[in-house]
Amino acid sequence: MGILNVQNVSIRFGGVLALDAVSFEVKEGEIFSLIGPNGAGKTSMLNCISGLYKPTEGDIFFKGERITHIKPHKRAALGIARAFQNIELFPHLSVLDNLMLGRHVRMKTGVLAGGFYWGKAQKEEVEHRYKVEEVIDFLELEHVRNVPVGTLSYGLQKRVEVGRALAMEPDLLLLDEPMAGMNNEEKEDMARYIIDIHEEKKTTIILIEHDMGVVMDLSNHIAVLDFGKLIAYGTPKEVQTNPRVIEAYLGEEHAV
Amino acid sequence: MVRNPFVMQCGEFHVDYKQDMAIWKIARVRWRIFAVVALFALFPMVATDYVVGLATLCGIAAIGAIGLNILTGFTGQISIGVGAFLGVGGYTSAILTTKLGFSFWIAFPLAGLITALVGALFGIPSLRLKGLYLAIATLAAQVIILFVISRWDSLTGGTAGLVLSRPQIGSFTFMSETSYYYLMFVVLLITIVFSLNLFRTRVGRAFIAVRDRDIAAEVMGIDLFKYKVLAFFVSSFFVGIAGALLGHYTMIVSPELYSISVSIEYLAMILVGGLGSVFGSLYGAVFITLMPVVLRSVVDLLSGTFPGLEGVLVGMKEVVFGVVIILFLVYEPDGLNKIWLNIKNYFRLWPFSYTK
Ligand SMILES: Nc1ncnc2c1ncn2[C@@H]1O[C@H](COP(=O)(O)OP(=O)(O)OP(=O)(O)O)[C@@H](O)[C@H]1O
Numbered sequence A: 001m002g003i004l005n006v007q008n009v010s011i012r013f014g015g016v017l018a019l020d021a022v023s024f025e026v027k028e029g030e031i032f033s034l035i036g037p038n039g040a041g042k043t044s045m046l047n048c049i050s051g052l053y054k055p056t057e058g059d060i061f062f063k064g065e066r067i068t069h070i071k072p073h074k075r076a077a078l079g080i081a082r083a084f085q086n087i088e089l090f091p092h093l094s095v096l097d098n099l100m101l102g103r104h105v106r107m108k109t110g111v112l113a114g115g116f117y118w119g120k121a122q123k124e125e126v127e128h129r130y131k132v133e134e135v136i137d138f139l140e141l142e143h144v145r146n147v148p149v150g151t152l153s154y155g156l157q158k159r160v161e162v163g164r165a166l167a168m169e170p171d172l173l174l175l176d177e178p179m180a181g182m183n184n185e186e187k188e189d190m191a192r193y194i195i196d197i198h199e200e201k202k203t204t205i206i207l208i209e210h211d212m213g214v215v216m217d218l219s220n221h222i223a224v225l226d227f228g229k230l231i232a233y234g235t236p237k238e239v240q241t242n243p244r245v246i247e248a249y250l251g252e253e254h255a256v
Numbered sequence B: 001m002v003r004n005p006f007v008m009q010c011g012e013f014h015v016d017y018k019q020d021m022a023i024w025k026i027a028r029v030r031w032r033i034f035a036v037v038a039l040f041a042l043f044p045m046v047a048t049d050y051v052v053g054l055a056t057l058c059g060i061a062a063i064g065a066i067g068l069n070i071l072t073g074f075t076g077q078i079s080i081g082v083g084a085f086l087g088v089g090g091y092t093s094a095i096l097t098t099k100l101g102f103s104f105w106i107a108f109p110l111a112g113l114i115t116a117l118v119g120a121l122f123g124i125p126s127l128r129l130k131g132l133y134l135a136i137a138t139l140a141a142q143v144i145i146l147f148v149i150s151r152w153d154s155l156t157g158g159t160a161g162l163v164l165s166r167p168q169i170g171s172f173t174f175m176s177e178t179s180y181y182y183l184m185f186v187v188l189l190i191t192i193v194f195s196l197n198l199f200r201t202r203v204g205r206a207f208i209a210v211r212d213r214d215i216a217a218e219v220m221g222i223d224l225f226k227y228k229v230l231a232f233f234v235s236s237f238f239v240g241i242a243g244a245l246l247g248h249y250t251m252i253v254s255p256e257l258y259s260i261s262v263s264i265e266y267l268a269m270i271l272v273g274g275l276g277s278v279f280g281s282l283y284g285a286v287f288i289t290l291m292p293v294v295l296r297s298v299v300d301l302l303s304g305t306f307p308g309l310e311g312v313l314v315g316m317k318e319v320v321f322g323v324v325i326i327l328f329l330v331y332e333p334d335g336l337n338k339i340w341l342n343i344k345n346y347f348r349l350w351p352f353s354y355t356k
């Protein structure tokens, strides 16, 4: 049994069936890519996994536990982290504070301890600051540590977005188009970070990405969505030669 | 070459995170803060009772404004109920001390706590309501609380209100302007340090996250409902404390002291001072408390010179008040705090200020 099991998940928005009885399994420790043309339902799938959408039908299991109906903040505590497609950082806070927010569920300090900054509150802040500095180091964000995130370039914001999810030390990391809108150099950096996260931290990753080169290089398994339906699943090689996939992408700008 | 006195960061190195995370990292800043605190501690010795009294009112307003800013500026939840929450604090302390015979020192924190609970209760709709809708819900809190206060005669004295006494320690009573100023000063200092600390630790950061992007906050593991209600709780605690301090200062509580116009005044304080800024709340509270006083003396002065115009000038006072607030909203939405930071930055870079 994999770390994540999606069973028969459907979600409907008015007349649109954004997901149509989708089932798949993500194995522990793998990079699993979710691909498909624009509007295929990829982000909707992640929203179901992180709890922002409630599936109309079907179930989702994480580490064997049924999470279909539990709230997003509880899923975070269970070990699911997410980097959003449209940057969802806290723009007025510094990179440091954004990343410290990633530590939220792993910290305990309450109102009183925080307000008086008692010994244990200070100790906890410092301890978690070390963890956050590791992430800063890893993603090479040292030079912007204290800069309000809202003032950073798009590429850097994308990196902080991934960093904040990484700071949560998740068991399952959801990355929604982490390279979109980046230049080639930034894309290469990001691909390297993803490989490093996967190898060093053994984090299971679900990746949504339109750049097929990257997807084929990084993924252990790929699932292909088209109009809300899962049309193919397999290793990069299997998916690449699947006639349904080629058909779905025909006329699309991203050729397989 | 003469050293620019505003440049302080050069040559400062923080060798560990504990040091880097200290609230006032630079020794010279610590000295400056010490100097400012000392100045305010010594000021009653040279000021007249009237001025000390005004300063006390400013300080009490600042405690309430910091409370409101925690909710509105830092957590993004608009409240028009502050007036009533001040009332809850004032009345709680009044009832506990005069009717039940509690000492001020027990009634005072309890007033904060009970206001916090009432605030949290009225904060429950915040899970479903945002922005203007939430504002209307807090307006309902204002109306309901004032209704209860003015109708529950047996407990609150109805429209006549209740008379309070000044706090005592042993045989000493905080009767003089100066002694009450010091009481206010200690509470204000604790409030400032507490809220500065709060917003550099876990809970305060979560408040800001809820304000900036609630969806992302939720996915980071922040329980929106819990933190929204908690913001109402913490905010109302300080508002209640301010209400109790004010009650024991003026020695009276009555319904008309906590009307909606008080709520609007507090909103004006944090708007003028700066949303989401602890020191901004302080500047705004001083500004809004003193402006009517200053305008009043200007009117008195002018009425002396132009005796026929008194009536017009008194009316103008309200207009000027409104115009100043609108000017702030239009020209410096980040408030007095931002203006102060700009001035500081100007001098920090001096004489190269134009480089920005
Ligand atoms: N909250 C919503 N309300 C209404 N319709 C929605 C909502 N979320 C998604 N949809 C619809 O569901 C379909 C799938 O959208 P989704 O964002 O999941 O696609 P995607 O595969 O992530 O596309 P892209 O590659 O452009 O990011 C689209 O038709 C979209 O309009």
Ligand SMILES: [Mg+2]
Pocket: A042, A043, A044, A085, A176
């Ligand atoms: Mg998408």
